[in-house]
Amino acid sequence: MTGLIMVTGLALAQQRITVASGDWAPYQGDTLPGGGPAGVIVAEAFASQGWEVTFEYLPWARGFTLAQQARNDGTFLYGYSDERAENFLYSDPIINLDTVIFYRKDRPIEWSAPGDLKRYTLGAVLEYNYGFIRESDGFTLDRIADPVSNFRKLAAGRVDGVLEEVMVGWDLAERAGVADRVAYHPRAVDSEPFHFIVSRSHPDAERIIATFNAGLSALRASGRLDEVLARN
Structure with missing residues (x-):
């Protein structure tokens, strides 16, 4: 044995x-x-x-x-x-993780229904899934490979918001040097x-x-x- x-x-x-x-x-x-x-x-x-x-x-x-x-x-x-x-x-x-929308403090994103987000361009990452937010349903996603760059683009005003998990988003914002300029909406777009x-x-x-x-x-x-x- x-x-x-x-x-x-x-x-x-x-x-x-x-x-x-x-x-x-x-x-x-x-x-x-x-x-x-x-x-x-x-x-x-x-x-x-x-x-x-x-x-x-x-x-x-x-x-x-x-x-x-x-x-x-x-x-x-x-x-x-x-x-x-x-x-x-x-x-x-x-x-299990929550995805939220980060935005510039001086340009907050407000939404209560999914359709409210269709007027915004949201930074996203290639091959990522964001729940109900899909290009095929009329949402505008600016997808790139480097998630840190999404926060640089947010700071520069090239996107209105960034889709990201809460803790990951703060880490990326710190690395992009813009953590003091951003906040996130408390309503999760996906859990x-x-x-x-x-x-x-x-x-x-x-x-x-x-x-x-x-x-x-x-x-x-x-x-x-x-x-x-x-x-x-």
Whole structure:
């Protein structure tokens, strides 16, 4: 029995995957301890199942494209969209986050109904989903690859607002040097879970997702998931 356990453990330890991550502080990024709390969760979820993760830090659009082409073994953190689900399998939720609209203090954005936002140009990031705010429904989104630049454009008046998660938005505003000039509307435009995703074209997609879900469940049951997220 002992020999069987050792052999099985060795076999599991030899399972290695490469995962794309982007810069989305304070949740993930190559300058954060352990790759950020989301990176720690991904690594530890797989590690609990005997899998070793190598993170490849890339611009968001590049990491997403490689994942879609199954040239890596997955990426994170991504919200759900029907369009994306056509090409990707989704894990169980890792974390729930709110997306809000940041604006210049001297040019506040007011809205009470979704249609109110159609008169604004909103800075957004390539491949991101923003709930009900979709170009196909008449909203104007100025999408770019670099989220820090969205806040520079906001300060310069080139967009009316920026769509971003609350904590991420403040970090980006600080990095852009404009945190003292911006605020955000308290009404969230989207509140959703974020996931680990794997291309449906990946030959091991279902096994990777099942393994991650098992590890995530173990972290949640042990209290480790809450412990990691509480550090943020």
